[in-house]
Amino acid sequence: MKSESLSEVHGSVSTNKKGWRKMLAFFGPAYLVSVGYMDPGNWATDIAGGSQFGYQLIWVLLMSNLMAVLLQSLSARLGIVRGMDLAQASKNAYPGWANIPLYILAEIAIAACDLAEIVGMAIGLNLLFGLPLFWGIGITALDTLLLLFILNKGIRIMESFIISLVFIIGLSFLVEMFIVAPVYTNVIKGFIPSGLSGDSLYIAIGILGATVMPHNLYLHSSLVQTRKFERSFEGMKNAIKLNFFDTVIALNLAFFVNASILVLAATAFYMNGYFQVAEIQDASQLLDNLFGKAAPTFFAIALIASGQSSTITGTLAGQIVMEGHLNLRIQPWLRRFITRLLAIVPALVTIYFLETVRWEFP
Numbered sequence: 230m231k232s233e234s235l236s237e238v239h240g241s242v243s244t245n246k247k248g249w250r251k252m253l254a255f256f257g258p259a260y261l262v263s264v265g266y267m268d269p270g271n272w273a274t275d276i277a278g279g280s281q282f283g284y285q286l287i288w289v290l291l292m293s294n295l296m297a298v299l300l301q302s303l304s305a306r307l308g309i310v311r312g313m314d315l316a317q318a319s320k321n322a323y324p325g326w327a328n329i330p331l332y333i334l335a336e337i338a339i340a341a342c343d344l345a346e347i348v349g350m351a352i353g354l355n356l357l358f359g360l361p362l363f364w365g366i367g368i369t370a371l372d373t374l375l376l377l378f379i380l381n382k383g384i385r386i387m388e389s390f391i392i393s394l395v396f397i398i399g400l401s402f403l404v405e406m407f408i409v410a411p412v413y414t415n416v417i418k419g420f421i422p423s424g425l426s427g428d429s430l431y432i433a434i435g436i437l438g439a440t441v442m443p444h445n446l447y448l449h450s451s452l453v454q455t456r457k458f459e460r461s462f463e464g465m466k467n468a469i470k471l472n473f474f475d476t477v478i479a480l481n482l483a484f485f486v487n488a489s490i491l492v493l494a495a496t497a498f499y500m501n502g503y504f505q506v507a508e509i510q511d512a513s514q515l516l517d518n519l520f521g522k523a524a525p526t527f528f529a530i531a532l533i534a535s536g537q538s539s540t541i542t543g544t545l546a547g548q549i550v551m552e553g554h555l556n557l558r559i560q561p562w563l564r565r566f567i568t569r570l571l572a573i574v575p576a577l578v579t580i581y582f583l584e585t586v587r588w589e590f591p
Contacts, residue, residue: 232556234314234451234549238384244458244468255471257388258452259479260395261542262301265445266294266483267398268539269349269532270342272509274435275487279494280506282429284419287488289433291420293440294484298476300441304449305472309465314451316553332554336571339444339550343543343572348580349509350536356513357529362580370573372541377562384455394538399482401531402489408524411496419495440487444546449476451549497524544569 233239244254278286307318316335320328351365360368379387425433458468497519498506506512509532516524547568551557557564 233312234308234317234454234553235545238380238455240455240457241384242456244456252471252474255456255468256475256478257385257392258305258449258455258472259301259475260392260482261388261452261545262445262449262476263479263483264391264395264535264538264542265342265442265448266297266440266480267395267486267535268342268346268442269352269509269536270345270442271436271439271487272349272490272532272535273345274432274439275490276494276498276506276509276512278432278436279491279496280498280512281432281504283495283499284416284492285423286429286433286436287416287419287491288422289425289436290440290484290487290491293437294480294487296437297441297445297483298480300446301449301476301480302473304446305453305476306469308450308453309468309472312454314454314549314553315447316550318450320554320556328554332550335443335447335550335554336547336568338442339543339547339568340571340575342442342444343540343547344576346536346539346543347572347576350533350540351576351580352509353529353532353536356510356525357533363577366573366576366580369536369540370569372537372544372569376541376544376565384452391538391541394534395482397534398486398531398538401527401534402486402493404527405493405524405531406489408520408527409493409496411492416492444543444550447549447553448542448546540572543572547571 242254242257244251246254275290278289304315308314311318313321316332319331323331347366347369348362350369351360351362354360354365354368355362376387379390453468453472456468458464494506494512497516498504498512501519503515506515513525513528516528544565548564551564551568
């Protein structure tokens with residue numbers, strides 16, 4: 230068995246092209262990473278920030294995005310120059326006794342991020358089709374099979390699928406902007422840094438935590454290795470440059486989505502006196518009351534696309550962490566099934582107790 234990261238697609242994309250075709254050959258990995266920056270976990274903090282403080286916290290989103298560009302670029306450089314993903318590099322750099330604790334912490338971080346993504350997609354299915362949350366979470370488990378099918382067709386097909394979901398998310402929020410019609414001069418003022426204290430500081434920390442997610446660093450350092458390029462100084466320098474362009478474009482798209490969610494909440498809720506909206510379901514209901522059926526429909530479609538794309542990449546990140554830290558050489562479907570269970574089981578248990586067991590507090 231090969232020891233490369235994601236060995237089934239390692240070095241599978243040829244970059245031996247000229248001009249803009251060469252640039253396009255390198256584009257793709259950052260789009261798979263970008264969905265982690267617009268997942269349902271980000272939605273809650275963006276909605277809370279917009280409903281409580283209007284456009285005031287847009288600059289926090291911008292600063293978080295710049296930090297994400299820096300971290301993801303460093304992660305991509307690791308994969309390009311050293312030919313290792315972050316999990317493999319951690320295993321090689323730290324003493325043996327630290328490897329298992331680092332693996333466990335990485336899996337916990339991925340499961341925690343994935344939990345929000347799974348529940349978010351289930352909420353989207355509930356809002357659009359009225360499907361109970363328990364069954365919606367069950368449907369998200371099928372993305373493991375979808376991932377297997379798509380990845381067997383090649384990493385470029387996987388990237389095209391994820392990019393199409395990102396396009397749906399972006400288009401949905403573009404339509405939302407036309408529906409709610411924000412005052413853009415007020416939006417621009419939100420880019421001016423302002424003081425943070427109390428609740429605004431709390432939400433700003435939440436925005437930062439939801440934006441910079443650890444599993445994206447593992448994912449990016451592995452995905453850049455799917456490109457086959459000349460392992461010379463000039464070849465690696467060119468790969469770093471083109472991957473940086475890919476990162477900047479993809480993460481700026483993620484920033485557009487997050488900013489759109491915050492602007493949507495600020496325009497629809499803050500400007501209408503609803504200052505404590507933090508739940509996605511409440512946001513959808515208020516959009517229905519204020520703007521009619523179209524607004525919550527596009528909101529739910531974007532939520533489903535966001536949840537589906539981010540759970541797929543979360544599963545892939547779990548595989549990378551498991552392979553890198555433990556060097557497990559088992560069938561890909563089994564690795565993905567195990568990483569999927571780590572997030573699905575807690576979500577199912579939580580929803581089961583919320584929907585069937587009524588706890589009474591004194």
